Structures are given as C-alpha cells and as structure tokens.
Amino acid sequence: KQEVTQIPAALSVPEGENLVLNCSFTDSAIYNLQWFRQDPGKGLTSLLLIQSSQREQTSGRLNASLDKSSGRSTLYIAASQPGDSATYLCAVLQGAQKLVFGQGTRLTINP
Amino acid sequence: EADIYQTPRYLVIGTGKKITLECSQTMGHDKMYWYQQDPGMELHLIHYSYGVNSTEKGDLSSESTVSRIRTEHFPLTLESARPSHTSQYLCASSGEATGVKAFFGQGTRLTVV
Numbered sequence: 001k002q003e004v005t006q007i008p009a010a011l012s013v014p015e016g017e018n019l020v021l022n023c024s025f026t027d028s029a030i031y032n033l034q035w036f037r038q039d040p041g042k043g044l045t046s047l048l049l050i051q052s053s054q055r056e057q058t059s060g061r062l063n064a065s066l067d068k069s070s071g072r073s074t075l076y077i078a079a080s081q082p083g084d085s086a087t088y089l090c091a092v093l094q095g096a097q098k099l100v101f102g103q104g105t106r107l108t109i110n111p
Numbered sequence: 112e113a114d115i116y117q118t119p120r121y122l123v124i125g126t127g128k129k130i131t132l133e134c135s136q137t138m139g140h141d142k143m144y145w146y147q148q149d150p151g152m153e154l155h156l157i158h159y160s161y162g163v164n165s166t167e168k169g170d171l172s173s174e175s176t177v178s179r180i181r182t183e184h185f186p187l188t189l190e191s192a193r194p195s196h197t198s199q200y201l202c203a204s205s206g207e208a209t210g211v212k213a214f215f216g217q218g219t220r221l222t223v224v
Contacts, residue, residue: 044213
C-alpha cells in the first residue's frame with residue numbers, strides 16, 4: 001500500500017527566506033506527483049505537477065523536484081512571503097488511478 | 112479556469128437524516144474523487160470513479176455511497192447521518208491523461224448533531 005510522508009509537519013520561518021518542503025513515497029510506481037496548497041477551511045489548489053518521466057517543474061517562486069527511484073520530492077519556495085502561509089500537501093497518482101496524499105506541512109511565514 | 116462545484120458549503124443536520132452532498136465539474140473529466148478531512152488532519156480517500164457507471168471504494172471505510180450517472184456529476188449520499196460523520200468532505204476531478212492536474216471543490220463542512 002502506498003504511503004506518502006511529509007516532513008516537517010509544521011514550519012515557521014521569517015519572511016524572505018528560501019525554504020524546502022519534503023515528500024517521500026514508498027512505491028515508486030507512480031504516474032505523477034502533485035503539490036497542492038490548502039488554506040484553512042478551503043479546498044486544495046494544485047501548484048505543480050511532475051510526471052513520472054520528469055525531474056522538476058517550476059512556477060514563479062516555486063520549484064518542485066522528483067526523484068522517483070528514491071521515492072522523494074521536494075518543493076522549494078524562494079523569497080517566502082506572508083501570503084505563502086498555508087498547508088502544503090503532496091500527492092501521488094498511482095495504479096488504479098488513485099490520488100494518495102501526504103499529511104501536509106503547515107507553513108507559517110512571519111512578517 | 113477550471114470549475115468544480117460543491118453544494119452545500121456548510122450543512123448542520125440532525126442524527127438519522129439522509130443527506131446528499133453534490134459535486135459537479137464542467138471540465139469533462141473522467142476521474143472524480145471524494146475525500147474526507149477532519150480539521151488539521153490529512154485527507155482520506157473514501158470513493159472514486161473512473162467514469163460513468165464506475166465507482167470504487169477508497170482506502171478509508173465509509174458508510175456513504177456514491178453514484179456516477181453523468182460525467183459531470185458525482186454525488187455522495189449518507190442514508191442515516193451520525194455525529195461520527197461530522198467532517199469536511201472534498202470533491203476532486205482529474206482528466207484521463209497523467210499530465211492533467213487534479214482540481215478540488217471548496218468542500219462541504221458537515222456537522223451532524
């Protein structure tokens with residue numbers, strides 16, 4: 001059974017810092033990996049999607065990498081801003097078309 | 112912009128009532144999902160569908176049922192609500208290709224009293 005783990009569970013950093021969020025998964029037979037953002041009480045917004053054949057994707061200040069063989073992905077956020085405060089979740093799409101989520105990292109950017 | 116709608120956004124209902132949570136998407140996506148999420152906790156997949164007339168149970172056992180009669184519509188039904196069903200329910204959809212992102216609705220926050 002696929003298990004997705006995110007470390008750390010919570011992170012608090014001053015504004016302007018660069019930071020890295022980690023995601024690991026136990027079964028490397030995935031179709032893609034997505035990073036999502038969730039604001040309190042809201043749904044999820046997809047930030048980046050990396051297909052299994054890709055190594056990284058970039059969108060603005062966000063960069064996500066994927067090392068499928070080692071079962072790891074990172075989300076790099078450059079020059080963090082208070083508006084980046086949210087919970088960040090990674091999810092893998094695996095066989096049977098199931099999207100399996102990690103438990104998330106709660107990020108707080110302090111002004 | 113992608114559109115996936117959930118109604119109602121908030122629902123408070125008494126024990127024993129039958130409820131249906133609605134989810135609709137306008138993107139023509141084949142795959143649709145229902146997740147359950149308690150406050151501050153992780154998402155648990157409770158149902159998913161590959162397309163019309165296809166439904167599967169997810170990893171978390173749930174007393175709810177779903178149907179997929181039309182591509183755009185994936186309602187979730189609780190025949191007899193209980194306080195243990197109090198949670199947030201999130202609906203999502205995704206296209207057939209593996210390069211297509213998943214889109215989520217805003218969620219339905221259900222409280223059973």
